[in-house]
Amino acid sequence: MPQRFSFSVNATDGKARTGVISTPRGDIRTPAFMPVGTAATVKAMMPESVRATGADILLGNTYHLMLRPTAERIAALGGLHKFMNWDRPILTDSGGFQVMSLSDLRKLTEEGVTFRSHVDGSKHFLSPERSMEIQKLLGSDIVMCFDECPALPADRDRIASSMRLSMRWAARSKEAFGDRPGHALFGIQQGGLERDFREESASALKEIGFDGYAIGGLAVGEGQELMFQTLDFAPGFLPEDKPRYLMGVGKPDDIVGAVKRGVDMMDCVLPSRSGRTGQAWTRRGQVNIKNARHADDPRPLDEHCTCPACRNYSRAYLHHVFRSQEIISSMLLTWHNLHYFQEIMQGMRDAIAGGTFEAWEKDFHDTRALGDI
Numbered sequence: 001m002p003q004r005f006s007f008s009v010n011a012t013d014g015k016a017r018t019g020v021i022s023t024p025r026g027d028i029r030t031p032a033f034m035p036v037g038t039a040a041t042v043k044a045m046m047p048e049s050v051r052a053t054g055a056d057i058l059l060g061n062t063y064h065l066m067l068r069p070t071a072e073r074i075a076a077l078g079g080l081h082k083f084m085n086w087d088r089p090i091l092t093d094s095g096g097f098q099v100m101s102l103s104d105l106r107k108l109t110e111e112g113v114t115f116r117s118h119v120d121g122s123k124h125f126l127s128p129e130r131s132m133e134i135q136k137l138l139g140s141d142i143v144m145c146f147d148e149c150p151a152l153p154a155d156r157d158r159i160a161s162s163m164r165l166s167m168r169w170a171a172r173s174k175e176a177f178g179d180r181p182g183h184a185l186f187g188i189q190q191g192g193l194e195r196d197f198r199e200e201s202a203s204a205l206k207e208i209g210f211d212g213y214a215i216g217g218l219a220v221g222e223g224q225e226l227m228f229q230t231l232d233f234a235p236g237f238l239p240e241d242k243p244r245y246l247m248g249v250g251k252p253d254d255i256v257g258a259v260k261r262g263v264d265m266m267d268c269v270l271p272s273r274s275g276r277t278g279q280a281w282t283r284r285g286q287v288n289i290k291n292a293r294h295a296d297d298p299r300p301l302d303e304h305c306t307c308p309a310c311r312n313y314s315r316a317y318l319h320h321v322f323r324s325q326e327i328i329s330s331m332l333l334t335w336h337n338l339h340y341f342q343e344i345m346q347g348m349r350d351a352i353a354g355g356t357f358e359a360w361e362k363d364f365h366d367t368r369a370l371g372d373i
């Protein structure tokens with residue numbers, strides 16, 4: 001078991017790369033999709049089920065865990081891996097993004113952010129230093145810098161000043177992180193949709209030096225076309241030999257387009273959250289199991305899928321348990337969606353390794369165009 005954190009690119013096809021991130025807690029095959037484990041659980045899934053879908057790594061949520069049960073309590077209980085019974089790699093976010101999108105009564109200064117908990121209104125403070133301390137208490141393997149993600153649309157001055165604040169916070173994050181062999185710290189590129197600010201941000205991060213580089217500030221309402229337009233240049237400013245993590249993405253076609261443009265890692269609540277709302281993602285598009293058209297349908301969600309939901313249950317059953325708000329509904333649809341997202345990642349890893357990414361992408365889009373049967 002390696003005691004260090006390292007990344008090796010094993011094959012490329014155009015800008016797309018496939019490789020492995022080695023960590024003391026196990027390998028992460030890239031391109032990788034990271035399921036979100038918000039309050040120390042991937043909702044409606046046991047950890048062994050998450051592993052069975054093909055996940056090598058999952059996300060822990062600093063904002064939620066610092067409020068409840070607190071990072072100190074998780075540390076006293078042996079850390080997040082032990083607490084949630086997941087012994088493979090965990091990436092934790094810095095908490096900054098969620099503070100800005102979930103909490104109220106926030107005050108943002110150069111120092112950091114003070115805010116009130118959305119749980120009980122108690123007062124809290126986050127800064128690069130406090131975020132590093134919390135993520136260390138949680139014991140995560142990949143730590144994210146404390147950054148600010150500006151809401152779009154924003155004018156160039158706002159984008160520039162926000163990005164420069166995040167770069168100062170990145171330097172403070174690195175300083176506070178210290179030297180932790182086997183643990184990684186990822187910087188986060190900002191700069192909105194602006195080529196010059198993306199380049200300035202990448203240069204600042206490379207100067208500081210990180211184990212991996214995230215692309216932040218996207219998937220915040222700009223739409224797929226503008227996101228792809230930005231991804232046509234933003235990853236290229238980052239080091240080739242380090243992992244690139246696109247934050248908060250996305251729908252299956254967003255994920256494919258991002259990998260095509262050189263992204264190695266992604267996270268999104270979509271497969272788990274939409275599973276709980278009855279939305280199934282399949283190779284032929286989305287299936288809303290709530291729709292009456294499924295009530296008598298004996299077929300599986302997706303006859304090609306090997307997940308437990310598709311192997312053992314009919315659409316009629318899934319329709320019934322969703323309508324009846326049975327707990328198994330969230331379990332089966334979440335399992336299916338995570339399984340399908342991991343299948344897309346495995347398909348791309350194989351296609352890049354075989355130099356057939358273009359053909360794989362064409363088949364991916366043609367099949368979705370057929371629509372659900």
Ligand SMILES: O=c1[nH]cnc2c(CCNCC3CCCCC3)c3[nH]c(NCc4cccs4)nc3cc12
Pocket residue numbers: 036037038059060061062093097101147148149188215216217218219220247248249267269
């Ligand atoms: O610049 C960013 N800096 C830091 N985090 C970002 C995130 C959160 C990524 N998922 C964290 C997870 C941690 C564990 C709990 C779940 C989130 C983003 N998510 C999105 N889009 C999806 C969006 C989600 C919500 C609104 S937009 N763009 C993002 C941009 C940034």
Ligand SMILES: [Zn+2]
Pocket residue numbers: 301302305306307308309310311336337339
């Ligand atoms: Zn399935």
